[in-house]
Amino acid sequence: MRKELVQENHGIALTTLFILGNASVAALGGYAERDLWLSFLLAIAVASIVVTIYSRLRSLLPGENLFEGLECLFGKWPSRFLSLAYAGYAWRLAGYVASDLSDFIRTISLRNTPKIVIVLGFVTLAIWGVKAGIEVLARWSSVFIKAVLAALSIAFVLLLTRVDLLEFLPVLYNGFKPVVLGALQLLDFPFLEAIVLFWAFDQFTTKQSPYKIFLPGLLIAGFILLLLSAASIAVLGSELYRYNYFPIFVAVSRIDLANFVTRLEAVAGIAFSIGGFLKIAVCLLVASKGLAYGFGFSKYRFLVTPLALSIIPASQWLIKTIMEFAGSANKVVGPSDFLFQVLLPLILWGVAEIKMFSRRKSNFYGTTDDQ
Amino acid sequence: MIVLIILSHLTIGAIELYLWKEHPFMETLLYLLLLLGTTIFAVMLAINPELPVPSFFNGLAKLWEKLLVWRGSL
Numbered sequence: 020m021r022k023e024l025v026q027e028n029h030g031i032a033l034t035t036l037f038i039l040g041n042a043s044v045a046a047l048g049g050y051a052e053r054d055l056w057l058s059f060l061l062a063i064a065v066a067s068i069v070v071t072i073y074s075r076l077r078s079l080l081p082g083e084n085l086f087e088g089l090e091c092l093f094g095k096w097p098s099r100f101l102s103l104a105y106a107g108y109a110w111r112l113a114g115y116v117a118s119d120l121s122d123f124i125r126t127i128s129l130r131n132t133p134k135i136v137i138v139l140g141f142v143t144l145a146i147w148g149v150k151a152g153i154e155v156l157a158r159w160s161s162v163f164i165k166a167v168l169a170a171l172s173i174a175f176v177l178l179l180t181r182v183d184l185l186e187f188l189p190v191l192y193n194g195f196k197p198v199v200l201g202a203l204q205l206l207d208f209p210f211l212e213a214i215v216l217f218w219a220f221d222q223f224t225t226k227q228s229p230y231k232i233f234l235p236g237l238l239i240a241g242f243i244l245l246l247l248s249a250a251s252i253a254v255l256g257s258e259l260y261r262y263n264y265f266p267i268f269v270a271v272s273r274i275d276l277a278n279f280v281t282r283l284e285a286v287a288g289i290a291f292s293i294g295g296f297l298k299i300a301v302c303l304l305v306a307s308k309g310l311a312y313g314f315g316f317s318k319y320r321f322l323v324t325p326l327a328l329s330i331i332p333a334s335q336w337l338i339k340t341i342m343e344f345a346g347s348a349n350k351v352v353g354p355s356d357f358l359f360q361v362l363l364p365l366i367l368w369g370v371a372e373i374k375m376f377s378r379r380k381s382n383f384y385g386t387t388d389d390q
Numbered sequence: 391m392i393v394l395i396i397l398s399h400l401t402i403g404a405i406e407l408y409l410w411k412e413h414p415f416m417e418t419l420l421y422l423l424l425l426l427g428t429t430i431f432a433v434m435l436a437i438n439p440e441l442p443v444p445s446f447f448n449g450l451a452k453l454w455e456k457l458l459v460w461r462g463s464l
């Protein structure tokens with residue numbers, strides 16, 4: 020089987036779009052209210068450390084690809100069980116994103132369209148993308164990120180005409196606790212969902228590539244979300260921001276330049292749809308790869324269609340109403356998310372460091388004994 | 391609705407299997423099992439849209455609460 024190799028700049032585009040994904044219109048870090056910008060800075064700093072750990076773990080793995088590396092380090096059955104667990108996590112995340120997308124589209128325009136019809140369109144596209152492979156998805160991202168960045172930049176610049184910077188004052192009025200809670204919300208969704216990408220890439224050009232892909236991708240997406248969310252708070256006020264389902268979308272819809280440049284909310288909608296599609300595709304890819312490896316197959320493409328079809332009912336099952344969507348986006352720390360995003364990677368990293376250290380040590384003494 | 395779901399899954403499966411160049415036994419078996427699971431899942435959701443989502447951690451929390459009640463009764 021041909022190993023798919025992703026170039027670093029394409030990988031950065033993929034990571035950025037994945038993190039922006041369904042987060043680009045949601046109410047992020049609402050707990051922090053007017054101190055949201057502080058929560059963002061804290062969350063970006065913590066997420067950078069965690070993503071560096073993911074990258075370190077990925078660069079430690081021996082072998083040509085991820086699954087060979089995991090098998091070398093942890094043995095056949097633990098690595099298969101692990102990949103099945105992450106396949107389940109990615110499948111669930113794909114269901115959530117599909118549900119978010121359909122809820123968003125139904126709320127803003129297609130009110131009477133059944134959820135299944137909207138999800139079907141995105142899932143069909145995702146099947147196509149996943150069957151083409153991660154390399155094609157990354158190249159697609161490198162093209163479409165330009166459109167998304169242009170759209171979001173226009174929205175941000177025009178939002179500046181409506182901002183009221185007094186909305187950020189007084190700073191830390193409620194103390195540091197809401198800032199920490201807001202940062203935890205942001206870490207849970209969307210920053211540490213990037214763990215899924217760790218399973219998506221087959222192999223990298225160099226051992227340093229994981230650092231060069233994941234960290235810049237996280238930082239770019241983080242600062243875009245920070246600017247958009249902060250601008251939305253400055254336009255809407257912290258109360259409206261917190262209790263709105265799609266505050267960035269609502270803030271962009273208020274742009275009005277001399278009754279001429281109006282109705283720019285479609286711009287935010289397009290960015291959300293592009294990012295959401297990519298996130299579904301990457302989650303579907305990881306679910307297919309994880310399931311195939313878990314059952315001992317080297318190819319994954321034959322599993323894509325049935326798994327994609329299962330995302331359609333999953334999107335109706337996991338989140339039934341838009342209030343549940345708001346609840347899932349605003350939770351502080353989900354136990355399963357904490358397990359997959361922080362606990363398991365930390366354990367894997369610890370085990371990998373110890374095993375690689377003991378291997379290097381035995382190799383060193385082995386060579387000195389031979390001499 | 392249920393008939394429509396089953397028919398659509400069957401059609402997609404049949405077309406995709408027809409388009410495969412080779413039909414290795416294990417791959418075909420896993421594909422069919424997964425498609426069957428997906429169809430059952432979709433049908434179950436069509437019959438009961440309020441199908442509860444199982445939560446491992448909520449289950450643990452409930453078990454812990456029951457254990458506390460049981461210990462309190464001793």
